[in-house]
Amino acid sequence: MDPTPENLADLRVGYNMRFNQAMAEVKQWWQIVASEAPSTTLEEAYPWLELLPDMREWVDERVVHHLAARFQKLKNKPYELTIDADLESVEDDRYGIFANRVAMMGRSVGNLWNRITVDAMKGALTAVVYDGQFFIDTDHPVDPDSPGLGVQSNKITTALSLTSFRAARTAMKSFKGSNGISLQIEPNLLVVPPALEDVAREIVEADLVEKNGAGVSNISKGNVDVLVVHELAEISNTNWQLLDTTKPSKPYLVQKRKEPETTMLTKPTDPNVFWKRLLIYGAYARGAGGYGMWQTAYYSTGTT
Numbered sequence: 001m002d003p004t005p006e007n008l009a010d011l012r013v014g015y016n017m018r019f020n021q022a023m024a025e026v027k028q029w030w031q032i033v034a035s036e037a038p039s040t041t042l043e044e045a046y047p048w049l050e051l052l053p054d055m056r057e058w059v060d061e062r063v064v065h066h067l068a069a070r071f072q073k074l075k076n077k078p079y080e081l082t083i084d085a086d087l088e089s090v091e092d093d094r095y096g097i098f099a100n101r102v103a104m105m106g107r108s109v110g111n112l113w114n115r116i117t118v119d120a121m122k123g124a125l126t127a128v129v130y131d132g133q134f135f136i137d138t139d140h141p142v143d144p145d146s147p148g149l150g151v152q153s154n155k156i157t158t159a160l161s162l163t164s165f166r167a168a169r170t171a172m173k174s175f176k177g178s179n180g181i182s183l184q185i186e187p188n189l190l191v192v193p194p195a196l197e198d199v200a201r202e203i204v205e206a207d208l209v210e211k212n213g214a215g216v217s218n219i220s221k222g223n224v225d226v227l228v229v230h231e232l233a234e235i236s237n238t239n240w241q242l243l244d245t246t247k248p249s250k251p252y253l254v255q256k257r258k259e260p261e262t263t264m265l266t267k268p269t270d271p272n273v274f275w276k277r278l279l280i281y282g283a284y285a286r287g288a289g290g291y292g293m294w295q296t297a298y299y300s301t302g303t304t
Contacts, residue, residue, distance in 0.1 A: 014099065015098075015099060015102045015264065015281065016262070016264070018099050018100075018102050018103045018106065019102050019103065019105060019106035019109075019262060019281075020106065021103070021106070022102075022103040022104070022105075022106030022107045022110065023106040023107065023109055023110035023260075024110065025107070025110070026107055026110030026111050026114070027114075028113065028114065029114060029227060029229065030113045030114045030116070030117040030252075030254055032189065032227060032245060033117060033189065033191065033227070033243055033245055033250055033251055033252050034113075034117050034120075034250055034251070034252035034253055034254045034289075034292075035248075035249055035250045035252070035253050035254070035292060036254050036256060037253055037254065037255045037256070038255075038256055039074075039076055039255050039256060039257040039287070039288075040257075042075060042076060043073055043074065043075040043076065044073070044074050044076075044255060045071040045072070045073045046071060046072045046073075046074070046253070046290070047071055071130070072129060072130055072290055072291065074253070074255045074288040074289075074290045075288060076255065076257040076258075076286045076287055076288050077286065077287065077288055078284070078285075078286050079112060079260075079284070079285045079286065079287070080282060080283065080284050080285075081105060081108055081109060081282065081283045082280065082281070082282035082283070083101055083102070083105055083280070083281050083282075084272075084278050084279060084280045084281070085098045085101070085278070085279050086277060086278060086279075087273060087277040087278065087279055088277060090279055098279075102281060105281065105283065109260045109262070109283045109285075110260075112260055112285055112287070113254050113256070113287070114231070115231070116254055116287055116288065116289040117252055117254060117289055118229065118231040118232070118234070119289055120252050120253070120289035120290060120291065121229075121232065121235070121241075121252070122234065122235055123135075124136045124291070124297070124299060125155075125299075127290075127291060129291050129294060130144075131144045131294070132144065133294075135291045135294050135297070136154055136155045136294070136297065136299040137153070137154070137155055137294075138151075138153040138155050139151040139153065140152050140153065140154065140294055142176060142177075142178060142180075143178035145178075146178070149178070149180075152175055152176070152295075153171075154171075154172075154294055154295065154297055154298045154299060155298075155299050155300070155301075156168065156298075156299075156300045156301075157300060157301045157302070157303050157304045158300055158302070158304055159238060159300075159302045159303075159304065160192065160196050160199050160200065160203075160238075160240045160300065160302055161199070161203075162202075162203050162209055162220065164300065165190070165203050165204075165220065165242070166220060168187070168242045168298045168300070169187050169223065169224075169242060171298060172185045172187045172242060172244065172295070172298050173185055173186070173187070175295045183295055185244045185295055185296065186244050186246050187223075187224055187242045187243065187244050187298070188224050188225065188243070188244060188245060188246055189224055189225050189226075189227055189242070189243045189244075189245050190203070190204060190224050190225070190226050190227070190240065190241075190242055190243075191227045191229055191232070191240065191241045191242075191243060192226065192227075192228055192229070192232065192240045193228070193229065193230070193232035193233040193235070193236070193237055193239065193240075194228055194230055194233060195233065195237035195238075196237070196238070196240055196302075197226070197228045200226045200228075200240070201226055203220055204220055204221060204222065204223055204224050204225075204226060205221060205222075205226075206218050206221065207221065224242070236301070236302065236303075238301065238302030238303060239299070239300065239301055239302050240299075240300050240302055241297060241298060241299045241300070242297075242298040243296060243297050243298075244295075244296040244297075245296070247292075247293070247296055249292040249293055249296070250292050250296065251291070251292050251293070251296040251297040252289065252290070252291060252292060252297075253289065253290040253291060253292055254287065254288075254289055255287055255288040255289070255290060256287050257286035257287050257288075258284075258285050258286040258287070259285060260283050260284065260285040261283065261284055261285070262281065262282065262283045262284075263281075263282050263283075263284070264279075264280070264281050265279070265280040265281075265282075266279045266280075266281075
């Protein structure tokens with residue numbers, strides 16, 4: 001194949017098809033655990049929206065739940081992925097190696113919002129949220145404006161087991177708002193790395209569990225779904241989290257400033273092709289990851 005504009009144009013079409021197909025095949029699991037927030041500027045500020053209690057009997061005057069003057073600020077970050085290939089290698093590529101590289105790139109680009117969510121999960125132990133505490137912490141104030149009301153915890157260190165799962169679920173369902181009324185947290189998702197998948201599925205899918213040497217009905221069966229996130233192994237093989245994703249505000253937040261766009265420098269007149277016989281394929285996007293209400297997440301390091 002000679003490097004004519006027509007042949008290179010055909011290559012561009014073929015590579016774009018492989019790229020787009022691979023990108024579309026990526027499972028967007030982040031949508032299960034994170035709320036999507038569009039962005040139109042460098043940085044966005046999100047006000048603290050406390051989970052509200054039920055309606056109350058109207059006695060005397062209304063009780064106004066004020067919008068707190070606390071914000072979470074998220075600054076968009078740029079993301080890129082770029083590959084190149086020698087022109088002659090592509091011309092003589094009988095086995096589609098470069099096309100496969102483009103497809104692999106498509107999968108990586110399609111995984112961007114998943115990756116941003118994973119990064120938020122990895123930072124949950126050190127990211128400060130609206131109440132001045134880490135998103136995952138042992139001393140969240142019930143009411144940031146009234147320290148005397150005590151604290152609540154969404155962090156433990158217990159290894160995943162039927163006992164620790166049930167304890168975590170009970171603790172989440174016991175969370176209260178600043179007015180002392182239940183927030184009606186309903187844990188519905190157990191998130192684990194691959195190393196804990198079997199344990200997680202046994203907890204919520206097995207018909208029977210062992211008790212005092214005998215098999216008894218598993219009352220936890222079907223209580224929650226299981227989500228296996230491969231990238232959580234980058235944190236550890238023991239971490240796990242129980243989430244409530246049923247609320248309008250999910251535990252995590254994905255801020256999108258710019259969806260991934262691709263650029264192919266493959267024209268004969270492109271400097272990289274003309275001077276160096278290099279084809280370049282790049283992707284660029286902007287966004288950020290953040291956090292919703294801490295009460296919708298319960299996290300264990302699994303170290304004890």
